[in-house]
Amino acid sequence: MVGNTLNISDGGKDKVELDKNNYVIKEKNQDIDATYFIDFDYKYSRALFTQTNNNRRVNLTYNDYKIIENQLFAFLRDMVFSDGNNNIRLALNFSKVKKESNLDFPFSVPERLKNNE
Numbered sequence: 001m002v003g004n005t006l007n008i009s010d011g012g013k014d015k016v017e018l019d020k021n022n023y024v025i026k027e028k029n030q031d032i033d034a035t036y037f038i039d040f041d042y043k044y045s046r047a048l049f050t051q052t053n054n055n056r057r058v059n060l061t062y063n064d065y066k067i068i069e070n071q072l073f074a075f076l077r078d079m080v081f082s083d084g085n086n087n088i089r090l091a092l093n094f095s096k097v098k099k100e101s102n103l104d105f106p107f108s109v110p111e112r113l114k115n116n117e
Helices: none
Strands: 015-018 022-028 032-039 044-051 056-068 071-082 087-093
Antiparallel strands (some): 022 032, 032 044
């Protein structure tokens, strides 16, 4: 979901194709099919994961790429999770991204809440 490929391939069944707007990489495992759509600028445009034995699928789309600390990052991500009967949609719209840094959340635990064994 963050834009990295999953390594689900069991070897030898991967395919690379070309469609109108994308390079299409297809991987197969015993019960999961993964299809990655990469545009001609080498950016993910879409990824589709299908679990064929129980009709589950996840469809991810990536848009609005910007360069963050010398790396492309998709600021808009749309995810649709489906089980064949129901869909759940999660839309992410990042407003600010900072590449890996240490986070500090300073707080103190009140004495009365501390475990004093």
